[in-house]
Amino acid sequence: MAKYTSEEKLQAALRYLKGNESSVEIAESIGTDHTAILKWTKLYEHHGVEAFIKRYTNYTAQFKLDVLNYMIEHGTSSRETAAIFNIPTPSTLGSWKKQFETKGFDALQSKKKGRPSMKKETNKQIKQGPIEGSTEALQARIKQLEMENEYLKKLNALVQAKETSPKKIK
Template structure:
């Protein structure tokens, strides 16, 4: 979107909001559909001039995502109303969260993947370290960014370890490359201890999620 076209859009939206024109007329002048012009009106109402500037991707917390989705499911307002209330960039974004929620998946906080944190180089780790790192990550709602900052590892490493644990349990965190026998020769007791540690982290995460849901329900009761 060029600077000139941005100015034209803003002026068109302002004319409509002052009652000097109609959506259809302004849409034709700009060569766009009525639906597109309506989306610009919503963007202006929600974000003002900032909504038409090229800024970094907006970031949303898990709490905000859950609150927005539950508002929609409880028919607190239309998708457009909810986007305006929570300053969500588009209805498409909200619809994606609803899809994730209905699929019984976790609504994770948004992170800017273009940030320097994702350029952190990996490092060599022991099995015990991987257990600790994955436990921390899971206990904090799969917060990869926090794990990267705390343990000085790469995004590729933590993402891979969490996925391996989800697929194979604690044994998936064993490094089976080359001849690293000490890790492969762990006793069953040691493996069970590692598995228990990861399960405890998962339970802490579930407790946190339940606490968040209770808080959201309390807020919803206050809003009604």
């Protein structure tokens, strides 16, 4: 399917609204599907000339939920709802609906795209020991002193064993 300028879309919608030609005739003359003519006409009816101005859109999760609620409450089709809210493609509403039904409201949140930035090492949290005077700190201190005591006992035993062993001189 070929891309059409906003002026071509506007002219096609106006030709259809005049009522002299059907959507099929207009579609054949410009080389598109008749559903595109109907979509462009709905967009023009709801938003006027501004409907054909291209813009980048990033919808909030609340907006997505409001659109889905509107579609359910008023019983509008996805094509008509997309025209009312000036959403470029009706299939977007289908994907929002599927995400919401399977994963809930959190699935409607916008996700960050692209590769994540590298984190600096200053962001890493330093493992903190227990607070001074707490029971965990006191237990850790007792454990440390017990290990020191065991070490000194073993060292003392080795020194005594060395002294009592017969000295070999050659």
